[in-house]
Structures are given as structure tokens and as C-alpha cells.
Amino acid sequence: MTRITIADAGRHVGETVQIPGWLYNLRRSGKILFPQVRDGTGIMQCVAQKNALPEETFNALRHLTQESSLIVTGRIREEQRAPGGYEMDVEGVEVLQRVAEEEPYPITPKEHGIEFLMDQRHLWIRSRRQHAILRVRHEVIRAIRDYLDSHGFTLVDTPIFTPAACEGTTTLFETKYFDDDLVYLTQSGQLYNEATAMAFGKVYCFGPTFRAERSKTRRHLTEFWMVEPEMAYATLDDVKQVAEELIVYVVGRVVENRRQDLATLERDLSKLESVQSPFPRISYDEAVKFLQEKGSEIQWGGDFGGPDETLLGEAHDRPLIVDRFPAAIKAFYFQPDPERPEVALGADFIAPEGYGEIVGGGQRIHDPDLLLKRIEEHNLPREAFNWYIDLRRYGSVPHAGFGMGVERVVAWLCGLEHVRETIAFPRMLYRTRP
Amino acid sequence: MTRITIADAGRHVGETVQIPGWLYNLRRSGKILFPQVRDGTGIMQCVAQKNALPEETFNALRHLTQESSLIVTGRIREEQRAPGGYEMDVEGVEVLQRVAEEEPYPITPKEHGIEFLMDQRHLWIRSRRQHAILRVRHEVIRAIRDYLDSHGFTLVDTPIFTPAACEGTTTLFETKYFDDDLVYLTQSGQLYNEATAMAFGKVYCFGPTFRAERSKTRRHLTEFWMVEPEMAYATLDDVKQVAEELIVYVVGRVVENRRQDLATLERDLSKLESVQSPFPRISYDEAVKFLQEKGSEIQWGGDFGGPDETLLGEAHDRPLIVDRFPAAIKAFYFQPDPERPEVALGADFIAPEGYGEIVGGGQRIHDPDLLLKRIEEHNLPREAFNWYIDLRRYGSVPHAGFGMGVERVVAWLCGLEHVRETIAFPRMLYRTRP
Numbered sequence: 001m002t003r004i005t006i007a008d009a010g011r012h013v014g015e016t017v018q019i020p021g022w023l024y025n026l027r028r029s030g031k032i033l034f035p036q037v038r039d040g041t042g043i044m045q046c047v048a049q050k051n052a053l054p055e056e057t058f059n060a061l062r063h064l065t066q067e068s069s070l071i072v073t074g075r076i077r078e079e080q081r082a083p084g085g086y087e088m089d090v091e092g093v094e095v096l097q098r099v100a101e102e103e104p105y106p107i108t109p110k111e112h113g114i115e116f117l118m119d120q121r122h123l124w125i126r127s128r129r130q131h132a133i134l135r136v137r138h139e140v141i142r143a144i145r146d147y148l149d150s151h152g153f154t155l156v157d158t159p160i161f162t163p164a165a166c167e168g169t170t171t172l173f174e175t176k177y178f179d180d181d182l183v184y185l186t187q188s189g190q191l192y193n194e195a196t197a198m199a200f201g202k203v204y205c206f207g208p209t210f211r212a213e214r215s216k217t218r219r220h221l222t223e224f225w226m227v228e229p230e231m232a233y234a235t236l237d238d239v240k241q242v243a244e245e246l247i248v249y250v251v252g253r254v255v256e257n258r259r260q261d262l263a264t265l266e267r268d269l270s271k272l273e274s275v276q277s278p279f280p281r282i283s284y285d286e287a288v289k290f291l292q293e294k295g296s297e298i299q300w301g302g303d304f305g306g307p308d309e310t311l312l313g314e315a316h317d318r319p320l321i322v323d324r325f326p327a328a329i330k331a332f333y334f335q336p337d338p339e340r341p342e343v344a345l346g347a348d349f350i351a352p353e354g355y356g357e358i359v360g361g362g363q364r365i366h367d368p369d370l371l372l373k374r375i376e377e378h379n380l381p382r383e384a385f386n387w388y389i390d391l392r393r394y395g396s397v398p399h400a401g402f403g404m405g406v407e408r409v410v411a412w413l414c415g416l417e418h419v420r421e422t423i424a425f426p427r428m429l430y431r432t433r434p
Numbered sequence: 435m436t437r438i439t440i441a442d443a444g445r446h447v448g449e450t451v452q453i454p455g456w457l458y459n460l461r462r463s464g465k466i467l468f469p470q471v472r473d474g475t476g477i478m479q480c481v482a483q484k485n486a487l488p489e490e491t492f493n494a495l496r497h498l499t500q501e502s503s504l505i506v507t508g509r510i511r512e513e514q515r516a517p518g519g520y521e522m523d524v525e526g527v528e529v530l531q532r533v534a535e536e537e538p539y540p541i542t543p544k545e546h547g548i549e550f551l552m553d554q555r556h557l558w559i560r561s562r563r564q565h566a567i568l569r570v571r572h573e574v575i576r577a578i579r580d581y582l583d584s585h586g587f588t589l590v591d592t593p594i595f596t597p598a599a600c601e602g603t604t605t606l607f608e609t610k611y612f613d614d615d616l617v618y619l620t621q622s623g624q625l626y627n628e629a630t631a632m633a634f635g636k637v638y639c640f641g642p643t644f645r646a647e648r649s650k651t652r653r654h655l656t657e658f659w660m661v662e663p664e665m666a667y668a669t670l671d672d673v674k675q676v677a678e679e680l681i682v683y684v685v686g687r688v689v690e691n692r693r694q695d696l697a698t699l700e701r702d703l704s705k706l707e708s709v710q711s712p713f714p715r716i717s718y719d720e721a722v723k724f725l726q727e728k729g730s731e732i733q734w735g736g737d738f739g740g741p742d743e744t745l746l747g748e749a750h751d752r753p754l755i756v757d758r759f760p761a762a763i764k765a766f767y768f769q770p771d772p773e774r775p776e777v778a779l780g781a782d783f784i785a786p787e788g789y790g791e792i793v794g795g796g797q798r799i800h801d802p803d804l805l806l807k808r809i810e811e812h813n814l815p816r817e818a819f820n821w822y823i824d825l826r827r828y829g830s831v832p833h834a835g836f837g838m839g840v841e842r843v844v845a846w847l848c849g850l851e852h853v854r855e856t857i858a859f860p861r862m863l864y865r866t867r868p
Contacts, residue, residue: 201474
């Protein structure tokens with residue numbers, strides 16, 4: 001007997017096949033049962049008639065509990081009213097494991113609190129919404145990689161264990177490394193990207209990054225995935241162009257390939273279809289003025305708070321590019337604007353609908369003396385940065401890059417309140433389990 | 435003026451273009467200079483004639499130092515004798531940064547010791563061989579993802595911070611997590627994969643993993659990348675089949691797309707072209723007998739040592755699949771062979787030419803009582819495994835999966851002595867820098 005996946009049902013219309021899966025839901029209507037079977041690729045509406053099955057089978061199915069594992073055998077039929085477009089007329093059922101009535105599957109259709117669901121995360125990911133979100137996540141990651149791979153970027157993985165801090169020392173996780181010193185968990189692959197960009201021209205790293213931030217907000221995880229492209233012989237303008245193209249491409253791919261998942265999430269597609277080039281662009285100066293007019297207490301020189309980002313993002317139907325931030329609030333490696341050294345050649349992309357910053361990047365210092373000065377000003381341990389300074393000694397060139405956080409992009413595309421649902425097993429200030 | 439990459443030169447024959455890059459090498463021959471310029475996509479052989487250039491430009495180029503950054507302008511010409519098939523007749527040179535004579539680029543064509551090169555890893559990756567290896571690595575990773583994405587596997591990233599040990603507690607890196615308990619850095623995403631496989635059917639995770647092993651061998655890194663596919667409703671046979679198909683696909687992609695890099699590495703292509711299905715398959719029992727005949731001191735019940743793996747691998751022209759190991763030397767979660775409970779339904783793939791184990795996997799226990807027994811026998815903290823046990827309570831099904839280490843596969847395909855060259859910034863017992 002052919003075993004198929006539910007996603008493939010359309011190629012087996014009229015055939016009798018087997019679907020291995022789990023009981024997602026069961027509706028009973030006298031002599032007919034309507035079990036919904038999920039297999040990870042979709043949900044199949046099945047129809048089991050009493051007179052078409054051995055009595056024992058029918059009764060077993062009738063009393064089957066949620067999430068019991070089973071293999072259903074039956075004939076696939078087109079049915080426009082069914083969610084996936086097909087139904088199965090059940091001819092046989094093999095139950096692998098019946099979930100015990102005394103200890104039923106803990107997640108029921110009724111409402112559960114978020115802490116309970118997070119404790120059951122290993123099961124919660126079977127639910128329709130969570131399933132849809134993680135499929136969108138996969139598409140986002142594939143689209144990012146496809147874009148970069150087909151635009152001349154070489155993937156060069158950067159290390160997780162790092163001897164030096166990249167984004168400041170206060171938010172580092174430390175690990176004891178054998179008998180030696182401590183090492184830190186990477187906050188960004190960027191410094192290493194600068195080395196690999198000098199070897200490969202255009203590179204990216206894409207892996208987990210770590211921030212020991214004590215912030216308990218809807219936009220923060222302690223462990224999150226970030227893609228970071230970096231380009232030699234490139235400037236702030238290249239960052240804006242590439243990041244914009246990348247975002248338009250990723251959103252387009254998700255709209256095209258994950259339409260059904262977006263429907264499950266009740267996502268307003270028009271909000272995503274409007275994400276087209278060109279993105280609006282303003283300077284930090286203009287952003288501060290705009291925010292002050294909207295009632296924000298921000299002053300020139302301050303960083304945007306979450307509410308500021310929300311105000312900026314809500315004003316547009318696609319990401320807003322804000323550039324030339326005060327150098328003082330940016331990392332030590334930002335290239336200053338030659339015409340106005342108090343601002344850095346950096347840019348942030350603020351997502352619409354209040355989803356905050358999704359991209360941050362800019363041009364890096366390529367002058368060795370200026371870099372040394374900044375390392376001193378920031379009280380960074382020069383010895384740990386010797387290799388990084390070398391990049392300015394041996395064929396230094398203007399270079400630029402950016403980071404894009406996967407979880408924030410997924411939260412935005414899926415229309416989620418909180419980033420905790422955008423990754424299978426989120427790690428937050430008070431959560432490291434399951 | 436059009437800027438091009440060296441990889442694209444073939445599309446610009448007869449045109450005058452700019453190539454931004456670095457001086458890789460310079461040969462002088464009276465009134466002609468032959469600078470080799472690298473840009474990360476390739477190396478361009480250039481020809482600079484004294485009478486075709488301003489004297490100042492010619493002299494600057496004549497004395498230019500290795501790895502100085504420059505933009506060369508010139509006309510592209512087909513030249514079959516040139517390594518890439520094209521040459522550039524130089525019409526202009528702009529030097530961005532001349533590397534100082536007093537502090538020359540540290541890596542010269544002469545031989546350097548490995549520790550010196552590892553200290554200069556941020557620069558060493560610019561060298562032809564290292565460059566080729568990392569491009570092969572990128573192709574390996576792309577091929578793995580393409581294979582899995584097109585065979586119905588969903589990427590579900592598993593967490594790095596984990597509360598429980600997966601492969602035993604002796605080789606864990608610990609991290610302090612805020613004020614709370616310690617967390618561990620993941621050694622494998624497998625336990626989490628089992629949860630996601632029950633939600634998605636076929637899944638994979640692909641990220642860095644960590645082992646605090648005090649072994650200083652040519653096959654070990656403390657931080658390495660691993661892909662781990664996992665399948666619900668699957669058995670040991672599925673693991674063997676999928677892993678074999680995956681390896682054949684990956685090797686084929688590398689041979690097809692990275693032929694020039696393999697030539698740079700002087701890799702014998704016939705050794706890779708022979709990697710075709712079917713792979714030879716033997717049992718652990720047979721392997722022990724074979725090894726004893728070859729003079730190994732291994733006894734039934736013992737694990738293969740490095741030399742044993744080398745002996746096994748060298749006997750074949752493609753990976754060897756060894757299955758049904760003694761349960762006692764395998765992790766707690768292996769399903770025992772129902773006909774012979776002292777052996778586990780696991781399989782290892784041993785690469786040819788002495789490259790050792792590249793794949794390990796098998797079928798997992800799906801019976802809740804047996805799993806509980808194993809957790810007790812292994813003295814594992816049951817509380818931390820509650821969620822994992824849940825997977826056997828709520829619709830348990832036979833399931834199986836495997837892990838494949840990227841670095842070992844790259845070392846094998848590139849024909850390298852040591853895995854340290856297969857990743858941009860290797861982390862080993864005595865190395866966390868640069």
C-alpha cells in the first residue's frame with residue numbers, strides 16, 4: 001500500500017493510500033465520524049462510515065483521543081469544501097498509540113495561558129498556528145540564503161566562542177573554556193565578517209547570536225538567529241540597497257509560497273504586498289523632529305526607544321530607512337560621516353505596524369589610526385582586537401554590512417504580538433525550558 | 435566605468451572595466467609587470483606595460499607590496515594560458531592602501547608553521563588553498579539544505595541553551611544564565627528534533643554544536659556545525675537510505691560546482707566520483723571480526739578508535755555503513771533491536787581514505803516505559819527529561835534520524851589532514867583566537 005503525505009494528496013485522487021499521522025480533531029455525527037488527521041505536512045479531513053468499516057475499527061476510532069498516533073487507509077477524493085481541497089473515505093485504521101484518557105493531551109481547543117503553553121512548547125508546536133509560523137520561518141531563512149547565494153555572497157560561518165566583545169561588554173554570556181580564561185558567546189559575527197569579506201569580497205554569516213539583556217519585552221530573546229552580510233569595497237549606500245532588495249525578496253517569497261500559512265494566521269496580505277521598493281528614507285535628524293512632533297521626549301543624541309520605533313514604523317506601509325545616527329550611540333567601529341563627524345554612516349530599517357528595528361548596519365572604519373583611537377575611547381582591550389586592526393593594515397578598503405534578525409522579521413510577516421512564537425524553543429530572561 | 439568581479443570577466447571580453455581587489459602576487463620582467471589581483475571571486479592575471487601607463491603609475495605598481503588594496507582598470511582579453519582563461523591589459527591603477535614595507539603582510543609564499551598560520555587565520559583565509567576549502571564548505575552546506583528542502587524536510591532550529599545533556603555530561607560547556615542555574619551549550623539538537631518531527635513529520639536542524647572534549651586529534655573541534663535530520667514514522671532503514679542519498683548528492687554537487695577549487699586542492703577527483711549508491715553495509719559484529727583480522731585489539735563491546743575507523747574506511751571506495759552496535763556504548767535513546775536487545779538500531783557511516791565517522795544515527799526508543807528505564811539506568815535527571823518523555827505519551831511513533839558533521843565531510847571532500855582548516859575560525863582545546 002502506498003504511503004503518502006497530506007501535502008501530496010492531490011497526486012493520488014481516486015487511489016487508496018495510507019496516511020501515517022496523528023488525530024488532530026474528531027467530530028461525531030451518528031453513523032459517520034469526521035476525524036481530522038495531521039501528518040506535519042497538512043490536515044486531512046477524513047470520513048468514516050459505520051457500514052464501511054469493521055465494527056471494532058469504527059468503535060476504536062469513535063473513542064480515539066486527541067493526538068493518538070494512527071495510520072489511516074482510504075481513498076482520496078476531491079472536495080472543494082475541505083480546507084486542503086481533498087478528503088479521504090476511510091477504509092481502515094491502525095492505531096499505533098492511543099493517548100490515555102486519564103492523562104489526556106494537555107492542549108485542548110479551549111484557551112490556555114501563555115506560560116502554560118510555553119511550558120508545553122514541545123507539544124504546542126503541533127498546533128495549527130504555531131505550525132504555520134514555523135513554516136513561514138523556514139521560508140524566510142530559505143529566501144535569505146537563496147538571495148545571498150545567487151548574488152555572489154559566500155557563506156562563511158563565524159565563531160560562537162569569541163575572546164572579545166562586539167556590541168559592548170554588559171550583555172555577554174560567559175563560558176568557562178577548559179582551564180583557561182572565559183570565552184564569550186557571540187553577539188554578532190560582524191567583526192569576523194570583516195575579515196572574511198577581505199578574503200571573499202561579499203560574505204555572510206547566519207547563525208545563533210546571544211545577548212544577556214535583562215529586558216523582558218516582546219521584541220527580545222536571549223538567543224536569536226541573525227543573518228549578517230558584509231561587503232568589501234562598499235559604502236552605506238550599498239547597505240541600504242542590498243538590505244532593501246533582500247527584504248522585498250523575502251517578503252515576496254513568503255507571500256508566494258506560504259499563502260495558506262498566512263491565511264491560517266489571518267494575516268492581512270495587503271500589508272505585505274505593499275512592501276515594494278523604494279523604501280522611504282529619512283535621516284536621524286528628521287526622525288527626531290518627527291518624533292518630537294508626535295509627542296516623544298527624545299532629544300537629539302538619544303537612541304530610539306521601543307515606542308519611538310513604533311511611531312516611526314507606523315507612519316509607513318513598508319520599512320523606513322533611518323540613517324546617520326549620532327556616533328556616540330553607535331558601536332565603536334562605525335565610519336563617521338566625513339562631512340559631519342558627529343554622525344555615523346549607519347542605517348536602521350524600522351518595520352511597519354510597530355514591529356521595530358529589523359535591520360541595522362552601516363559602513364565600518366577603514367582607517368587604522370581612527371580605529372585605534374575608537375578602541376581606546378571605548379576602553380576595549382586592544383590586545384584582543386589586534387587581528388581586527390590587522391584588517392586595516394593589510395589592504396584596507398571601505399566596507400559595509402548589516403545584520404537582520406530572523407525572529408523580528410518572522411514576527412512582522414506573521415503579524416505576531418511577541419517574538420517568542422517565532423522560534424521553536426525560545427530562550428528568554430526567565431525561560432530556558434523545555 | 436563598469437566595475438566587475440573576476441568571476442564575471444568572461445562576460446566583459448573586449449571591454450575596459452575596473453576590478454577592485456588586492457595585490458596577490460607580482461612578477462617583474464623589465465618593462466612589463468605581471469600583477470595578479472584577487473578580489474575574492476578569483477585571481478586575475480594582469481599585464482602592465484611601461485609604455486602604456488604614466489611613469490608614476492608604472493613605478494607605483496612596480497613597487498607595490500603584497501595585499502595592498504587597489505582598483506585596476508583595463509581591458510579584458512581571452513587568454514587560454516591564464517588560469518581563469520582571461521587576462522587584463524592594465525590601463526590604470528588606483529592604490530587604496532599600500533601595505534607598509536616596514537610591516538609587510540605576514541604570510542609569504544615561503545613555508546610557515548601551523549601555529550603561526552592559525553594565529554594569522556584572519557589573513558590566512560585569503561590564501562588560495564584556504565579560500566578553496568571554504569568555498570567547498572559553502573557548497574556542502576548549500577547542497578545539504580537543497581537536498582533536505584526539496585525532500586519534504588522542514589528546517590526547525592533547535593536551541594543552543596539547553597537544560598539537559600544529550601550525549602553524556604562529561605563533555606558539556608556550561609554558561610551562567612542570569613541569576614539562575616547554569617545552562618549547557620547544545621551537543622546535538624536531536625532531542626528537540628524528536629519533538630519537532632512529531633509536529634512536522636520530517637525535520638532538520640542545522641547549527642553549531644559544542645563538545646568540551648579534551649581530545650587533541652585531527653578530527654575534533656570544540657565548536658562544529660552539524661545537520662541533523664529526523665523523521666517520524668521511520669526506522670533504521672530510512673536513516674541508512676536518506677543519509678546515503680544525501681551524501682551522494684552532496685559529493686556530486688561539490689564535484690560539479692567546485693571543480694576548480696578541488697583542482698587548487700589537488701584533490702583526486704576519481705576518489706569522489708566513486709561515491710555512488712549503493713554503499714557497502716556490514717554489521718558491527720562483522721566490523722569487529724574484520725578489525726581483529728587486521729590486527730586491531732578491539733573486542734566485541736568496545737567502541738571503534740580512530741585507527742579502527744581508518745582501517746574500516748580504507749577498505750572501500752565510498753562510505754561504509756556499519757550498523758547494530760552494542761547498546762551499552764550508544765546513547766540512552768537508541769531503540770534496541772527487538773530480536774537481539776543487546777544491540778542498538780543505530781548506524782555509523784565511515785568515510786573512505788581514513789576520514790572517519792561522518793554520519794551517526796538510528797532509531798529512537800518510542801516506548802515510554804523503556805525510555806524511563808533507560809533514563810534511570812543512565813542516571814539522567816528525569817525532571818529535565820519530562821518534556822522528552824511526553825513525546826512517548828502523546829502519539830508515540832517509531833522515529834529515526836541522524837547527524838552529519840560538516841567539518842568532517844569538508845575535510846574528506848577536500849582531502850585535508852586536519853579538520854581545523856574546514857572552518858574559518860576553528861575552536862580547539864588550546865585555541866580560541868583570533
